[in-house]
Amino acid sequence: MPPESSANKTSVEERLLASIDLIDATQACTLLRIETDDPEGVLQAMARGGAIITLTQNGRTIVPLFQFDTELGRVFDVVLDLLKLRPCRISNLRLAYWMTRAHVDFGGPPADRFGKDDAAIVAAFGRYIEPVRHG
Template structure:
């Protein structure tokens, strides 16, 4: 007898979010050396400038840690390039998924190669977002 769909099962989105190392707005501001009384507002301003990837599990602003160059206290330049290239139909969750999943070009996730193979990451992302043409 088939098992009924259980609401206790985690959703695909929840499993994906659980697999990504996320930090909150205050931690992201600390990494970026942003001093503010409103870390949530500061991160949202960066989002409006297309300068950072955020995810919203349970309505909370969370930031994937992989996009930070911890040595320089900045977002990797290639992340900014990807955000500029990202089609409007692509969500931050889908972009984070692409960055965090194994890719044949990198023998692992592109996120592990940020700051090292940036041109290859951009080229792979361009291929990924290219619309399929048939005929």
């Protein structure tokens, strides 16, 4: 059987993005109660300031919905803590992956525990990013 064409394979990034609830820049600004004519510019500025996780899909800025406290219309404080702690070698995509995959400490994804177990999430992320040292 011939190997499947690489053009037909879905990339890892595409599969990951498909597994996360994502909203576009306009929806994010609405959720955050930000009125603007340039929602993508606003979110990109917030991302540069370490205030939000943004991703890119087909050239458009998108954001994972899990980072928002939809009742209060804001980004969860723990997301800001994780962004401050995150080393530059961890991309937004990899951070989103870590937040949405089952974790032994929480019995599910850390993102499901935002606003409830924030200190434990920050501690678990600290262990995740700790460099491996061999004696």
